[in-house]
Amino acid sequence: MDRVLETSAANCHPLSIPDYTPLADLRALQLKRLQIVVERSWNKVELFRKRMDERDLDPGDIRSLDDLAKLPFTQKSDLRDTYPFGLFASPMKDVVRLHASSGTTGKPIVVAYTQEDVNVWSSVLARCLAGCGLHHGDIIQVAYGYGLFTGGLGAHYGAEKLGATVVPASGGHADRQVMLMKDFGVTAMCCTPTYFLHLIERAGEMGVDLKQLAIRAGVFGAEPWTDSMRQYIEKASGIEAFDIYGLSEIIGPGVACECRRHQGLHVFEDRFYPEIVDPATGEPLPEGQEGELVLTTLSKQAMPMIRYRTRDITRILPGKCTCGRTLRRIDRIGRRSDDMLIIRGVNVFPSQVETALLDVEGTLPHYQIVLTRERGLDQIEVQVEITPQMFEDKIGAMQEVHARLQKALDRVLGIRAHVTLVEAHSIERSEGKAKRIIDRRTS
């Protein structure tokens, strides 16, 4: 990229000015916002109030940012248990948008936004893009799925807020994506990193050299990816690749993003307060130590999240970034503290597979989830051991069993998993338990 690297509020994109807030002012702002959001949750969210009461706490007990550690955690199961609207702090008439993502069982988790929440979301996403060196005048193609998933619409609103030209391509149709990139002179792409790998390959097959196109940046998220993947992408396509982080429960993409120094992801901590805790005990860990990321939304109205357990393992990087931002950075996320799998940006839990199998068969057969990567795209196969109840000696009847399993998994997972029936006892057991997940994806 040819633009001068920004180093302070004086030469940054106007939207990025909050990124350079002096530390004392930032901390004061965070405390003020924390007190307001705790008060709001306490008044409006029954579950939160109950948990505060159990600890003999009320909003007046939050006198410093350190007091955050006294507050109860929120976790994914809370969203599931209060499905669909139990954690809302705004009446539905003030909610302008709902999104949903897959939870640990068949029911999704639901998240809500007021107009102000949508504005904040757009502004943090725009700050992400600005930090990646994108501006008014850029043409940004959004190839995240549009719909209940937060990726597509989140990136879309952020890119518009930035003043860029948005190409809302949504997911799929790789040939068309490559055609749009070429014909529209697209300068940046927002999608999952594995989908971009797929586009690189498709472009090659179509005889399109991405290095000759106008595209110069990719903002990739919704799944963990590695530095070696980044090197491959940058070499194969000639772009600069950025890691963006977010989760629907907090707001969607836009919680944190890399700047052009690529030394960790800046958390937009004037909006989302990060803590690192021991995943086993929940005790806060000192700066620099690796643990589970816990986030508190500091200004969210429709659905505030107090100390949300992300299950993502990272650390807060010590020291200041040479870009001059005062926002703290987290390390790139490589793993999680639970068994959630992220496949093509979609959250998949082994327990969802169990739910589907149980629904169909009434008993749980042994199964194994096999993840592979074909042509840059993650593939999921579910191998199911045949049981005497399932087994029929007619091919047609077996095909019906297979189709029933396939349908149940499609319904629960939201992405296609290929079902394979295998012989009884053919899945390897260790200490009596089948190994549930075989990950053959290599980065």
Place this chain on the structure above:
Amino acid sequence: MKIKQISLFAENKRGHIVSPVRLLAHESIDIRALYLADTQQYGILRMIVSDWQKAAETLEAKGFTVKVTEVVAVEVGDQPGGLADVLAALDSCDVNIEYMYAFPRFRADKAILIFRFADPDAAIACLQAAGINVLASEELLK
């Protein structure tokens, strides 16, 4: 007149038929008729054996998924038209065949047809009324 057939599930992979067949040999169980129905992923091995109970027990003890079903065996002359006569008889009684397989030259000039019917009793009555020789288990296994 119904005959017990054992079916087992086998993945469509090299070597996956050998071990059950070897197990039966080890128990001195004779396979009198056998058919492998296969799909791209897996196969169903159907067998009529000299001792179906022992065969099923042996295979299940070794972890195979086994199903015992009832089939009907018919003996026909091993000559052109032998099969057509049987099928025409079944068709005239409106009997539905779920699947079938055949063993030519089962005995000198006789062929054996194995059928699975949705309603085997109705099928046996129909075949016998048409003068077709439905084999009892002992006849097939002797």
